[in-house]
Amino acid sequence: MSTYINVRERGQISLPAAIRKKFHLDEPGAQVEIIERSGEIVLRPMLPVPADQAWAWTEEFQAGERVADAEIAAGLGTVYNSGEEFLESLK
Incomplete structure (x- = not known):
């Protein structure tokens, strides 16, 4: 799946709401890891608590x-x- 988004002044981007929800990036403390590889920029969702363990918190x-x-x-x-x-x- 490809989605195009605009890069704003100061390098800011906004992830579409559906993607934020799918990867639990709409939760407090969620972060995105930025990985550079082979001419690509990869964003990987990082949560302070993995979604499958959220019940314990x-x-x-x-x-x-x-x-x-x-x-x-x-x-x-x-x-x-x-x-x-x-x-x-x-x-």
Whole structure:
């Protein structure tokens, strides 16, 4: 797919909205990596958090993480050294 866009004064370009949305570049903190190769300029989307891991950074999930951190700091809960040890505790 090719899309032509104008380069404005000071080298600024605007990516079309559909492309920004497709590559999650409309999200806060999104960046674009610029790569020069073989006479081309390649733009590669770079996100502070990969889109497939964004669920872990929702406010709801992070609130749960803060609760868990507070419980650990208070010495609550049980620590298991392996998955097998945890499964054994369920018997």
